[in-house]
Amino acid sequence: MLSVNHLLGIKDLTLKDIELILETASTFKEVINRPIKKVPSLRDMTIANVFFENSTRTRLSFELAEKRLSADVINFSASGSSVKKGETLLDTVNNILAMKVDMIVMRHASPGAPHFLAKHIQANIINAGDGTHEHPTQALLDAFSMREKLGEIRGKKIAIIGDISHSRVALSNIFALQKLGAEVMVCGPSTLIPKYMKDLGVKVEHQVLRALQWCDVANVLRIQLERQQAQNFPSLREYALYYGINKTLLEKLDREIVIMHPGPINRGVEITSDVADSSHSIILQQVENGVAVRMAVLYLLAQKSKPFD
Amino acid sequence: MLSVNHLLGIKDLTLKDIELILETASTFKEVINRPIKKVPSLRDMTIANVFFENSTRTRLSFELAEKRLSADVINFSASGSSVKKGETLLDTVNNILAMKVDMIVMRHASPGAPHFLAKHIQANIINAGDGTHEHPTQALLDAFSMREKLGEIRGKKIAIIGDISHSRVALSNIFALQKLGAEVMVCGPSTLIPKYMKDLGVKVEHQVLRALQWCDVANVLRIQLERQQAQNFPSLREYALYYGINKTLLEKLDREIVIMHPGPINRGVEITSDVADSSHSIILQQVENGVAVRMAVLYLLAQKSKPFD
Amino acid sequence: MLSVNHLLGIKDLTLKDIELILETASTFKEVINRPIKKVPSLRDMTIANVFFENSTRTRLSFELAEKRLSADVINFSASGSSVKKGETLLDTVNNILAMKVDMIVMRHASPGAPHFLAKHIQANIINAGDGTHEHPTQALLDAFSMREKLGEIRGKKIAIIGDISHSRVALSNIFALQKLGAEVMVCGPSTLIPKYMKDLGVKVEHQVLRALQWCDVANVLRIQLERQQAQNFPSLREYALYYGINKTLLEKLDREIVIMHPGPINRGVEITSDVADSSHSIILQQVENGVAVRMAVLYLLAQKSKPFD
Incomplete structure (x- = not known):
């Protein structure tokens, strides 16, 4: 099991964490290369992709990873959202979580935004890029x-x-x-x-x-x-x-x-x-591996979120 | 069963309707707090969220309610759509319905827009906010x-x-x-x-x-x-x-x-x-309850749409 | 089986291809008029709707067709995407395909764009409109x-x-x-x-x-x-x-x-x-038939993509 509850940055991971993610990704790479590319692992989870900055490529990769794991997926993009109406980041995320979302994948322009959130919320957070800081x-x-x-x-x-x-x-x-x-x-x-x-x-x-x-x-x-x-x-x-x-x-x-x-x-x-x-x-192998690696991260963090594990 | 075929406004509801919705919502609140948050109730329905005005929060709440009920969900937002190409509201909605959509959740800037539609179409309509009128x-x-x-x-x-x-x-x-x-x-x-x-x-x-x-x-x-x-x-x-x-x-x-x-x-x-x-x-309880209440409304209106009920 | 691997234009189809699509569409029209409007035919496929030009109506029709066939659906729209960051069309599509997408539905402003792609990629392509050329x-x-x-x-x-x-x-x-x-x-x-x-x-x-x-x-x-x-x-x-x-x-x-x-x-x-x-x-019958016809096209092209057929 991972030593962390969130994937905020590589800095926080142990070598063992990284090895575990890479090995789990190997298994998932086999899955997405089978004719049936789906596993039911996260069938009961809802994951919100919260993108305060555009990133079609990364969002698509996460969305596919979530769907391959059979999770329910909600996409939230900042354009035209309550963010523009003066709501704070924490309020926006707390609102999404109050709707019984289990995990947050977040892209934000400000370095440290996901780290700030992780201190204030229960759900697992995956940093999908915070400014020029980590990805x-x-x-x-x-x-x-x-x-x-x-x-x-x-x-x-x-x-x-x-x-x-x-x-x-x-x-x-x-x-x-x-x-x-x-x-x-x-x-x-x-x-x-x-x-x-x-x-x-x-x-x-x-x-x-x-x-x-x-x-x-x-x-x-x-x-x-x-x-x-x-x-x-x-x-x-x-x-x-x-x-x-x-x-x-x-x-x-x-x-x-x-x-x-x-x-x-x-x-x-x-x-x-x-x-x-x-x-x-x-x-192009990097792009393909991206889906497998994101599946691994989602899967391993989901294990941390289940109280009965 | 509800006395109405649409949820256009509270004005049209009887006390019994409101009580029925609140009681049904209690049941669904239990559902979304279980580890498995989904019920198959609307598995065979397709619901279109037709938002002529942005509202990430309300749209997300409806979308989650629909997914928890296992409905198929289609999101239609006005930006970049045929609305800008001079199509009438009724034509836009009739086109969506012709694609075999069963229910319409609509946000519109004009007060009375969903009431107008309800007179001209068969499908059940839920008003997700019409201007400064009702929500x-x-x-x-x-x-x-x-x-x-x-x-x-x-x-x-x-x-x-x-x-x-x-x-x-x-x-x-x-x-x-x-x-x-x-x-x-x-x-x-x-x-x-x-x-x-x-x-x-x-x-x-x-x-x-x-x-x-x-x-x-x-x-x-x-x-x-x-x-x-x-x-x-x-x-x-x-x-x-x-x-x-x-x-x-x-x-x-x-x-x-x-x-x-x-x-x-x-x-x-x-x-x-x-x-x-x-x-x-x-x-935050309001936000959580929003999903349960919307599930109740969708569920109760779906019963009105089925000819064999 | 169709004589083509892509639906780029009507020009490339034989009369027999057209007849086959129309007959298959008749079957699917029955499906979408049943209470249960879904078939599991493409349950193991992932289809990307890649729209470099807005078209809510056509995109919605394809998306519903894909969902009725139980495919996994990914929507990619050019606004705010890597296209604006200077990426070539072929790179964008190759990236989507590297994520193990099986079929591409594409709308593009340039006549011939899907024909160009078809020469360079493996996946089946459906032209959802290329400029003023074909639809x-x-x-x-x-x-x-x-x-x-x-x-x-x-x-x-x-x-x-x-x-x-x-x-x-x-x-x-x-x-x-x-x-x-x-x-x-x-x-x-x-x-x-x-x-x-x-x-x-x-x-x-x-x-x-x-x-x-x-x-x-x-x-x-x-x-x-x-x-x-x-x-x-x-x-x-x-x-x-x-x-x-x-x-x-x-x-x-x-x-x-x-x-x-x-x-x-x-x-x-x-x-x-x-x-x-x-x-x-x-x-309005045209709109309804649009979903059935698109289901037929997706279904028939999917048969061409499976090596074991």
Whole structure:
């Protein structure tokens, strides 16, 4: 059983927790690849997906995971909701819970929002991304995908490349990979790498070729076009030129490395099509594994919520 | 069995109808508090939630009630729909019904919209709020919550406090409470109390302390921030000062009264946090009871729709 | 079994395919008119409704068809999705499919979008409208409704009246009706009839009375108010005067013709209320038949997707 009642961040998990989630996800991956993709495990639970920020992809993945587990699903999105009417976060969530909802999956723009909630409510909470802080299920599916590809994470070298500052994926990945015994490097222009990275025990690199030469896996982050006005680099073309991963770069390496990306990808910006669609890339496997990993997290937290367990 | 085929407003219900709904809701409240919260009652029905106006909270409560009854649920919201393409209300609803939908739950900005529909279509309609007119399921869940707390409504004194003019909750509450034998008072600034209130046989009071001294239950309405431009009072701060319910006011009373609010609440405006979160308040019970009451309404109307009953 | 793996357009179907879909739809029409409207046929399938353009009506019809077949349903709408974040169509759909979705129902603004997808993905695709190109399920439900009303389509005369240029309905109807052995005429102002119509073997007529005198069925298309700025006719009033179908026109005919409309209708523009609500009109039957026809298409394509069939 997990040591926690909520999945707020990877930081709070023990290595044993992570191992348990990854093993349970393996079982569920078999389930979703059978002709009958459903199990009745959460048949009596109601799960609310509470998204204060849009995220079609993550919401869809959670919704499918919940349906595969036979849970009842309620989607709540902030647009046009009582949030705009001046209600507090805690009141909104307490209202949803008063309707006998058993578990909350929440995406929120503010770092720490799910942690705040967890202190004040009974139900289990899963953080589906809190601002630029953590996105724990992404880190877990990334770890699952790496282990599936490489057999073992311990001792492997992982480079996270791109906009580290604005990424909720980077931090969760660093925590997960370090707990699993990997070495982690972050690589990007210095304007996109926070100062505190060195305190986390990760290597920092500004030259992408050197990062690729060092690593077994390159986890390439998305450049968020919508944040381009922040002017952290001169232009997309310049970014692609200095930090974009392309076939030419990969051919300079003396061995094959694994390419990952949390999606959605900007082809031609942080990654070219010949890389994204190559045999190096496990991008679509990450998406598939996302459903299995989320099933595992939901299933394991549901066990914590049942008083008779 | 109910005397009506639709739930358009409390005005049309007999006392026996209301009693039947409240008793049925008691049974369903037990259901949703069991580990297995579902009953197969409406397994063969399809219910469309047709919301021409946003209302996440009410829609969610209906959707959960429908799912607990095992109905198939279809959500139709006006944004981006054929409504914007110039289709009439009747055509929109007839189209939904032609797809073999059995029941319509409708929220509409125009008072009387569900009454108009009821004259022209076969299916059962539940009014989930028509402009500032009626919101019958809110009044029923309020009555259910009062009865649950006080044992009996007959002879009790209920003060409805706040913006009576723009509230769909006030009118439905007055009708329900009077039928159930309560005395009703409305309290607020004169700019927010319609002239016809006296014709309904309710007391009108402008001093909030006097209202609280008189009543057993204070049902505090929401100040709709989005309508502040109407200038019915000078400022939110002034409103809170004269009509906000706070601990100091409650401590001036010689006995404990019950505090209700239909939500979403504006903490510090119509009600302070120390009141909303106190043992006086049954605000979250109202939300929980809302699902049970809506299950009862759906269940009882479904019986009217079956030709073989 | 169908000769195709996708329903991209009527153009690709054989007469035998169309006959099979219409016959299967007859069976499903019986199903949805029973007290228990569901069959377990697609219990193990997950279907994603991927709408890059709003269409409440078509989406609702597909969603109900899917639920009647007991499929798991996922709704993906482009607003607020990764599409806005610069992701390609193929990446978006591949991501959805990686989550183990079995079938894609897609509405897209660009003609040919589903055809492009079909070349690159494994799953079955149903075109729910691609720009002004095809809308095959609409044509199939129109054919189903005509056959239901007239007994037989072969040899019948069908006039499609209105804005042929901007209609995705017209082209699909022409292909379906010609394959089924009907004669087709298009009628409208010359600014709204594309030049290539004559190459398709359809009659072109500009006088609406002559079209009505000729036909057994008039399929009246919607004037899209939102496109009025294109100035293809002087004003709505003028359009209604010259091309609107009203009772007076119908009374000039020597026999009763059938009136159809794909909806949503603009009463008083392309059709008056006394015609839309008359016994000539089978507009609501079209909506009902839409669910049955879509069930047939989903069911028949699902058979093509199962390797063990």
